[in-house]
Amino acid sequence: MQLLTPAGERVASPEYDPWVGDVDDAQLRDLYRDMVVVRRIDTEATALQRQGELALWPPLLGQEAAQVASARALRSDDFVFTSYRENAVAYCRGAAPVELVSVWRAVTATGWNPYSINMATPQVVIGAQTLHATGYALGIQADGADAVAVAYFGDGATSEGDVSEALVFAAAYSAPVVFFCQNNHWAISEPVTLQTRGSLAARGSGFGIPSMRVDGNDVLAVTAATRIALDRARSGGGPTFIEAVTYRMGPHTTADDPTRYRPPAELDEWRKRDPIVRLEAYLTSRNELPDDFRAEVQAVADSTAAELRAGCIALPDPDPLSIFDHVYADPHPALEQRREWYAHYLDGFEAAP
């Protein structure tokens, strides 16, 4: 499904247009702003890693439309379970810039309290979060609420057993969960063709789950697909599987060297389908992207990046004894003793001449 061509032309679709009928130029400008800002965050975080301020960073470059448009379609009481790459989703959910990088500075295991923005701590174990979203959805269902759980995961993740088991559960209970798969064509060095010979959307269908394949670099198409899925889930129609076809324009992480495995022509091809360029072209063609607005967006992007940088550099190292915190919810005498011993051990260094 595509509503905006790579050149930024609007394609009419009797089936999907009604789902985005209310998305006017002002809303598109908001999406544009988000996309520019998250790209700036992404670039700044990459720079911070290069400068030794972050241990690692997984860029989302190229996936802005898929993440921003889907996240902006959600309600605040929906709950999101993502992988490590969904930093634009986290931004849209309300994570502060510094909260996006604190885990990558290796000073904390979570950037935020999941309940504060209704978004789980991003998952590193590939695919595991799809089960969590499914279970959360079962809870919503049991509560009789109309919120939705959303699982974000990659093309590579679809091969993990956990993801198949999540699809089985979601289908079995008609759970209000949306499986949002970003097919960015690569799982580190492995092309998506290794994970599936057909389309990833067919995975969903195979489990009896209504599935859609959308142009993930098209904000309108992603908005429509996500709204359809959310509507189905809210009205008791059960899960939906969305394959958002996009592209990882950067390395897997800052530790990766994609020149070892990726044909350069492929990247060039996808540069032409850049999601931000596309929306820019569309809005410009309608004279809806005036210079003063662009300047305002640039200013927001720059100040967000500055806030991110300052916040990141100011993040203190964890207190040594904090490593013993929160292992258990209830008191644990043996661990308390260990903490006491370790505090005593550290004191020995202070006391030493």
Added chain:
Amino acid sequence: MSTLTLSKAIGAGLRRAMETDPKVVLLGEDIGKLGGVYRITDGLQADFGERRVLDTPLAESAIIGAAVGLAYRGYRPVCEIQFDGFIYPAFDQIVSQVSRMHYRTKGAVRMPITIRVPWGGGIGAAEHHSDSPEAYFTHTAGLRVVACSNPQNAYTMIREAIASDDPVLYFEPKRRYHLKGEVDLEAPLSGQSAGRSQVLVAGTDVTVVAYGALVQTALDAAAAAEREGISIEVIDLLSLSPIDYAPIAQSVRRTGRLVVAHEAALTGGVGAEVCASITERCFEYLEAAPVRVTGHDIPYPPAKAEGHHIPDLDRLLDGIDCALGRPNSRSGMGAGS
């Protein structure tokens, strides 16, 4: 003799095994074209082809489960689990299938599977990239578990692991991948996956047992202690299951004091097993209670704090002081410390 890093030594061992046995096949995520995220398998797919070096879909249970099938069919699979913390999706296949197949089939079906695990912390990595899961596997009968510590034993032991007709978990200390050393590429194999611990430094006052990355720390401790006139015997376990207790027991009968070090958590760890077994064997020779110097019983912490979790030289020296009854951090504290 060649000078190799530990990582290159493993690669050389894999290459040698593939050259000598056409039944050796490699499976893992990103091990082909990329050569693995640590480049251990660099060049092997180019030289041996895509049928012998398989880039697998992202499915650890399938990597091990498929290795079971390949073994059934007479192959000798070598699986790479990309990081220690991603072995758990394959846990069921390893524990319920790989470990028991030979027993279940009364010896008819062999599982000559090697499972390579880049392992342990100290590299500033993200969550799930620094785990020490070895004790889950030493607790499982039917598996052999080994840990290399330098280029020579890395090279020899990967060849032995692959040649073994039993399944072998082969743990690779990531933070020592760049450790360089002389490797005799013609060093003889022992005929079975390493079942022997090795005395690296002879000493008379305390026996320090370590494995993996901490062997280097133990050697440093021996050097530091020597400057204070204390003589440490350092033993590298090499094999965590089975453990070769003879050299350790011999040593402890002389020193009367035992310190065991590992990164993994304290409770139920390999150190607990070594301390119990040596106490059983050497009770009347012990001058002090055995000491374990280990990671805490906590999930692996954020990397900026990992230096407070995994034992370093100071923690090990403190443990040695404890074994010697010298002033140490545990003085005056309960057994809980």
